[in-house]
Amino acid sequence: VPIKLGATAYVSHLSFRPVLLAYAVNGGRIMVTDDFSKVPAAIAQAMTQDHEFVAHNAEFDRAVFRKVFKSRKSEWIDTAAACRALSIPASLDSAAEFHGIGRKLDTGKALLKKLEKGETLEKAEQKALREYAMHDVRLLRWLHLHIGDPIGGPLWFIYRVHKLHL
Numbered sequence: 001v002p003i004k005l006g007a008t009a010y011v012s013h014l015s016f017r018p019v020l021l022a023y024a025v026n027g028g029r030i031m032v033t034d035d036f037s038k039v040p041a042a043i044a045q046a047m048t049q050d051h052e053f054v055a056h057n058a059e060f061d062r063a064v065f066r067k068v069f070k071s072r073k074s075e076w077i078d079t080a081a082a083c084r085a086l087s088i089p090a091s092l093d094s095a096a097e098f099h100g101i102g103r104k105l106d107t108g109k110a111l112l113k114k115l116e117k118g119e120t121l122e123k124a125e126q127k128a129l130r131e132y133a134m135h136d137v138r139l140l141r142w143l144h145l146h147i148g149d150p151i152g153g154p155l156w157f158i159y160r161v162h163k164l165h166l
Helices: 007-012 041-048 058-069 079-085 092-098 107-116 123-147
Strands: 016-025 031-033 052-055 076-078 155-164
Touching: 007 016, 007 058, 016 041, 016 058, 016 123, 031 123, 041 058, 052 058, 052 123, 058 076, 076 079, 079 092, 079 123, 092 123, 107 123
Parallel strands: 052 076, 052 155
Antiparallel strands: 016 031, 016 155
């Protein structure tokens, strides 16, 4: 199922498997996990309390959280939608560059393509993918600060990396 058919169809496909979840709470340390057997404690706490989550293309993140963590969390701040509303570039890379806060790392796209083909990453590539995901959280955090917080309250920054065998 191509991602262009929509996040729900993509994530609902039987072959969909998450690979990494990178996240940060407010200005805290960026965490990365590849263990999806349980919800990370900080995220579990946020899902049971009245916290908003911040994501770029939140439709996808919401669909992943519903499938992987059985979450019905509906309060998400979508920085991609905010970019479109402000008539600025909506991709994370272009929006970050537009605001002068950096660019996405070049290494990530090639590594994601390898995973999509079902290839296994070497140890160094796994480390590079983690760095790529953490860097995206940094960009998301800064982008959200540049755009502003339309809702207020604690912020949860989410980034995801996924794997789909077609």
